[in-house]
Amino acid sequence: MKKILAIAAALAMTFALTACSGGASSQSSASASASSSAASSASASSESASASGATTGLANPWHDAATAADAAEGAGVGTFQVPAEGTSLECGQVFWHGFQYMEGLAEGDGDFGAAQFVIRKGLKSAEREVGNGIVDISGDYTVYRLTWDADVDGKQVKCYGDADGSAMKVTWTDGDYSYSIMVRGQGDDEEAFGLSANDVTTLVSAIS
DSSP: OHHHHHHHHHHHHHHHHHHHHHHHHHHHHHHHHHHHHHHHHHHHHHHHHHHHHHHOOOOOOOEEESSHHHHHHHHTOSOOOOOOTTOEETTEEEEEEEEEEETTEEEEEEEETTEEEEEEEEEOOGGGEEETTEEOOSOOOOOOSEEEEEEETTEEEEEEESBTTBBSEEEEEETTEEEEEEEEESGGGTTTOOBOHHHHHHHHHHOO
16 A cells, blocks of 8 residues: 555656646746847837838929029029010920929929920039039930920920920030920920920020
8 A cells, every 4th residue: 555655746746847847848938938039029120110211312402482583582593583474485384383493503394385405504513514614403214216406585495205306305504504405395205396496596595
């Protein structure tokens, strides 16, 4: 009988030790899992912050202006005279959508008929010179099939386009300032529309 009791007591102690060991192992596993989860969370937060920093771009240098005069003042380019709204061109009348500026550059966006245009006035910069003292501030790097020169009120104007006598870009320099006109048709005429010689004269004469 004593032997049976001794054996039972030994078995009970064995089960108790096994249970303790299993509990410690489970607790250790849970602790390791929690640590791993925390590390993963920290890593994800770090990657998110890094990605956010990588996708943050430079601040937009452009500012809206109520009028061409306000754009000129903000840009520091003296005055900015543009064709009056309602000025007649061969394909329609001039309408303005808005004006904006950045340091050293004023811009106006408008349309006439089925065409859109952008007019700019900026400080002359030798780094943008395209020949004969003319500086290109248009920001347009399109390679046009044709280039030609025109004289408008004594100003030497350089015209660019893909068809004879149809200017899609016009640039000129007067004193300390440079100017540009960019024109694009809408719809099917987007890459084909251009200014006639008369329209070039009308616009350039009205810009200063």
